[in-house]
Amino acid sequence: MFIAELHHKHFPSYDLSHLRTGIMAGSACPIEVMKAVIEKMGMKEITIAYGQTEASPVITQTRADDSLQRRVETVGRALPHIEVKIVQPGTSREVARGVQGELCTRGYHVMKGYYKDPEATTSAIDADGWLHTGDLAVMDKQGYCRITGRLKDMLIRGGENIYPREIEELLYQHPKVLDVQVVGVPDAKFGEEAAAWVKLKEGQTASPEELQAYCKGKIARHKIPRYIVFTNEYPMTASGKIQKFKLREKAIQQFHLSSF
Numbered sequence: 001m002f003i004a005e006l007h008h009k010h011f012p013s014y015d016l017s018h019l020r021t022g023i024m025a026g027s028a029c030p031i032e033v034m035k036a037v038i039e040k041m042g043m044k045e046i047t048i049a050y051g052q053t054e055a056s057p058v059i060t061q062t063r064a065d066d067s068l069q070r071r072v073e074t075v076g077r078a079l080p081h082i083e084v085k086i087v088q089p090g091t092s093r094e095v096a097r098g099v100q101g102e103l104c105t106r107g108y109h110v111m112k113g114y115y116k117d118p119e120a121t122t123s124a125i126d127a128d129g130w131l132h133t134g135d136l137a138v139m140d141k142q143g144y145c146r147i148t149g150r151l152k153d154m155l156i157r158g159g160e161n162i163y164p165r166e167i168e169e170l171l172y173q174h175p176k177v178l179d180v181q182v183v184g185v186p187d188a189k190f191g192e193e194a195a196a197w198v199k200l201k202e203g204q205t206a207s208p209e210e211l212q213a214y215c216k217g218k219i220a221r222h223k224i225p226r227y228i229v230f231t232n233e234y235p236m237t238a239s240g241k242i243q244k245f246k247l248r249e250k251a252i253q254q255f256h257l258s259s260f
Helices: 002-006 031-040 068-073 118-124 164-172 208-215 244-254
Strands: 047-052 055-061 082-087 101-107 131-139 145-150 155-157 160-162 177-187 191-200 227-230
Touching: 002 031, 031 068, 031 164, 055 082, 055 101, 055 131, 082 131, 145 164, 155 177, 155 191, 160 164, 164 177, 164 191, 164 208, 177 244, 191 244, 208 227, 227 244
Parallel strands: 191 227
Antiparallel strands: 047 055, 082 101, 101 131, 131 145, 155 160, 177 191
């Protein structure tokens, strides 16, 4: 929503002087978008909230008096009476501060369970009541969390773990790019390759080679998307979340890849 507002053709003509604060949530916010909301929309006290349907409504949130860097780069700290920890994926072992792992949460906000699905409930909530969110995150020494990706979104290319969020954050910085979503697609040699679905800003044109060249020297070579597709829209859920699995399916069809 914020991306669409910032790039509306009549955006410069609107008087936004009364905007001050608000909450951004529902989907991961690119750092560049958060900066633009603060600078161009004047929402200097806007906060970011992070939560899930299974842990409603919010797990962590930045505060209006947090530093600009904290509000731009993190999803804040756990709310009162809520516990948050980062664990090694697939285990309950807590990792050191500053180390990436799966974000887990416990408290009054966590669901009782999935409706008539005890197996799914047990796989999501462990015996100690911790909900394993499936989100990858890093927590600093002050308790601020930074979401770095989704466990299910991670792709493995030639034995190397690649997290789409890193590639997306880089491509968001390209002056022609409006939005980008990265997914993993099958590859006969490396197991998986990265495919980027890119929305360009109005009136802009670009080639896959141009964006691939932009990535060189900024991220590791094996993380540069092998496939880049330009699109005008993404498949969405009723609640406005992008359906990455459908982007993966479309890429497989478009490039005649063998799924696995």
